[in-house]
Amino acid sequence: MAILTIKDLDFSYHSPQGETKALTDINLTVNEGEFISIVGPSGCGKSTLLSIIAGLTPVAEGLSMNNATIGYMLQRDHLFEWRTIYDNVILGLEIRKLMTEENISRVKTLLGRYGLDTFADKRPSELSGGMRQRAALIRTLALNPDILLLDEPFSALDYQTRLKVSNDIGRIIKEEKKTALLVTHDLSEAISMGNRVVVLSERPGTIRKIINIDFPKSASDKELTPLERRNSPEFQEYFHELWRCFS
Ligand code: ADP
Ligand code: MG
Numbered sequence: 001m002a003i004l005t006i007k008d009l010d011f012s013y014h015s016p017q018g019e020t021k022a023l024t025d026i027n028l029t030v031n032e033g034e035f036i037s038i039v040g041p042s043g044c045g046k047s048t049l050l051s052i053i054a055g056l057t058p059v060a061e062g063l064s065m066n067n068a069t070i071g072y073m074l075q076r077d078h079l080f081e082w083r084t085i086y087d088n089v090i091l092g093l094e095i096r097k098l099m100t101e102e103n104i105s106r107v108k109t110l111l112g113r114y115g116l117d118t119f120a121d122k123r124p125s126e127l128s129g130g131m132r133q134r135a136a137l138i139r140t141l142a143l144n145p146d147i148l149l150l151d152e153p154f155s156a157l158d159y160q161t162r163l164k165v166s167n168d169i170g171r172i173i174k175e176e177k178k179t180a181l182l183v184t185h186d187l188s189e190a191i192s193m194g195n196r197v198v199v200l201s202e203r204p205g206t207i208r209k210i211i212n213i214d215f216p217k218s219a220s221d222k223e224l225t226p227l228e229r230r231n232s233p234e235f236q237e238y239f240h241e242l243w244r245c246f247s
Contacts, residue, residue, distance in 0.1 A: 011024075035173065037190035050181065068147050070145055073153050086121065107138065150181070155184075190242070194213055211238065
């Protein structure tokens, strides 16, 4: 079922210096539970597209979303050092006055399920980069959004950490059955996490290609994790197919 439909979307920024056409002729239907990776050259309008979907950049037409709620996760984790991890992950609930028993219990379950319950009373600086990113995701999940928007959420991490964190985050999003749109400039990451990779052109960004990613299931009939995908023979083929879009 479609959770998000983008139809003939155009977008320009206007300033006293003139008009910057950022996106043109974007058409994309996202189904519930899908994980869409979005890649494209720097400045082609990827962040603009997420901001439009989030409703932070309003558009008159071209976007429809059956009442889906949005969670947004950015490159920096934006955890506050003066709050404990627990107080950080409930921040969104506090601000929106949604501290219901159900929501608090969801946060506690998520902290436990993803290995942060024993760190609930720690400060962000006492956690590794990967744990901080997991905490940031749980803070986003606390509001139980239907769609998660992730704008280069791993780019501040070193390569090793990034592999592990993207694996964890990918798994969590799958387990929580969320729909996700991930912007990344890392082609391997896009393939390892997405079930479709959307390739945008230079600005004004338009969709050049959509690659369907379909890995065989594991021996135990489970979907492969991002790390398992990277180690499977199909990975290189997808990588070459995607690479060809940029050369
Ligand atoms: P990406 O995330 O793909 O790097 P962005 O969506 O951030 O690209 O930006 C797309 C284009 O729009 C860029 O040329 C950028 O300079 C321009 N742009 C972004 N934000 C604004 C703004 N608030 N006002 C004017 N131009 C902007
Ligand atoms: Mg960007």
